[in-house]
Amino acid sequence: MPKKISVAIVGSGVMGGIHGKIAQQSGAASVNYVVDADLAKAQKCADLHRATALRSIGELAGKNVNLAFVCVPNNHHARVAIELLNLKLDVFCEKPLATSAADARLMIEAAQVNDRRLFVGHNRRFAPVYLAAKEAVRGKYFSPQSINMIQNDGDMGGEGSLWAANFAQLGGFLYDTTIHFLDMAEFLLGPIASISALSRSCCYPVNDNFTIHMQFRDSGSGVISSCGHASWIFPFERVQVVGDHQAVITEELDEYRHCPGLSRAIDGKTYAKLAFEEKWGYVAMHTHMYDALASGGKAIHDARIGLRAVELVEACQKSATSQGAFIDVAPA
Numbered sequence: 379m380p381k382k383i384s385v386a387i388v389g390s391g392v393m394g395g396i397h398g399k400i401a402q403q404s405g406a407a408s409v410n411y412v413v414d415a416d417l418a419k420a421q422k423c424a425d426l427h428r429a430t431a432l433r434s435i436g437e438l439a440g441k442n443v444n445l446a447f448v449c450v451p452n453n454h455h456a457r458v459a460i461e462l463l464n465l466k467l468d469v470f471c472e473k474p475l476a477t478s479a480a481d482a483r484l485m486i487e488a489a490q491v492n493d494r495r496l497f498v499g500h501n502r503r504f505a506p507v508y509l510a511a512k513e514a515v516r517g518k519y520f521s522p523q524s525i526n527m528i529q530n531d532g533d534m535g536g537e538g539s540l541w542a543a544n545f546a547q548l549g550g551f552l553y554d555t556t557i558h559f560l561d562m563a564e565f566l567l568g569p570i571a572s573i574s575a576l577s578r579s580c581c582y583p584v585n586d587n588f589t590i591h592m593q594f595r596d597s598g599s600g601v602i603s604s605c606g607h608a609s610w611i612f613p614f615e616r617v618q619v620v621g622d623h624q625a626v627i628t629e630e631l632d633e634y635r636h637c638p639g640l641s642r643a644i645d646g647k648t649y650a651k652l653a654f655e656e657k658w659g660y661v662a663m664h665t666h667m668y669d670a671l672a673s674g675g676k677a678i679h680d681a682r683i684g685l686r687a688v689e690l691v692e693a694c695q696k697s698a699t700s701q702g703a704f705i706d707v708a709p710a
């Protein structure tokens with residue numbers, strides 16, 4: 379039997395808990411260390427896996443660890459991931475890869491210098507609903523012309539004690555969930571050539587309301603509408619891709635519908651009953667990562683897609699400060 383990958387979870391909150399559970403259940407990995415600035419939290423999570431709780435990353439030096447999951451607030455990602463890479467660990471970093479493209483590049487450089495792998499948590503690339511949408515949209519008979527995407531938060535400010543309600547720790551509103559949809563836009567329709575954004579501060583003291591316009595290199599244009607004050611009415615996230623008398627619609631990570639043409643039966647799939655960890659793509663993302671580590675093969679969620687998503691966020695922020703001027707983001 380192949381040896382299990384020895385895992386450290388860094389940041390034992392919501393996502394640390396989810397990744398720890400999936401890693402442990404995968405059969406390919408074993409959670410042996412949990413690191414958290416709050417040692418009591420680390421201990422609680424470590425107890426679930428009979429792992430060792432630590433307060434600082436430095437304590438992982440010399441320990442038997444292969445892969446670390448970075449699940450700390452956004453503004454700590456770069457520093458924490460680089461420290462782990464310098465300890466010669468492979469690293470999975472939750473999204474956003476970093477809160478600036480400059481930091482994201484430093485992380486990729488650290489992975490290269492240390493000859494380690496760096497993955498990013500763009501889990502929607504593995505979610506069944508978006509895989510179904512991609513298959514239809516990229517199919518032989520679908521010629522995508524426009525994409526309309528909504529991704530909202532109910533109350534972004536949340537409770538003051540949450541780090542995600544602290545926009546400095548978040549890195550800005552777009553780094554919360556909208557970054558997933560900038561990535562999904564390219565996943566579904568290919569590279570964005572130019573992008574423009576208008577933003578306003580509506581309910582919070584930061585820009586919490588964005589309208590993003592995308593021109594795709596190969597196929598049409600699209601819009602992302604995203605705000606942090608939508609209440610919690612469903613759906614928070616919705617995608618509609620329209621082609622030549624065809625359309626694909628997704629709602630949340632639950633529902634998929636495809637109209638293949640005028641007067642044709644609509645094909646529908648529901649993923650609502652799947653376990654949350656499967657519906658959101660986390661389980662498939664773990665399996666893919668363990669395979670990539672074993673084979674040395676390319677990973678779908680390589681850090682470079684994380685860097686690209688951060689570059690798109692920065693382009694939106696830049697455009698928003700110049701009344702929505704289009705920014706060239708065509709990949710070289």
Ligand SMILES: NC(=O)c1ccc[n+]([C@@H]2O[C@H](COP(=O)([O-])OP(=O)(O)OC[C@H]3O[C@@H](n4cnc5c(N)ncnc54)[C@H](O)[C@@H]3O)[C@@H](O)[C@H]2O)c1
Pocket residue numbers: 388389390391392393394413414415416419448449450451452454458472473474499500501541554
């Ligand atoms: N991909 C997704 O679906 C998804 C969903 C939610 C959150 N996230 C991302 O996951 C990350 C974690 O979010 P969360 O909701 O789990 O947060 P959380 O607040 O539940 O947990 C964060 C943990 O990190 C610890 N921590 C803070 N700074 C630390 C440091 N410097 N060193 C060690 N520990 C530290 C905190 O004590 C806390 O236990 C964020 O980057 C967020 O953007 C991704």
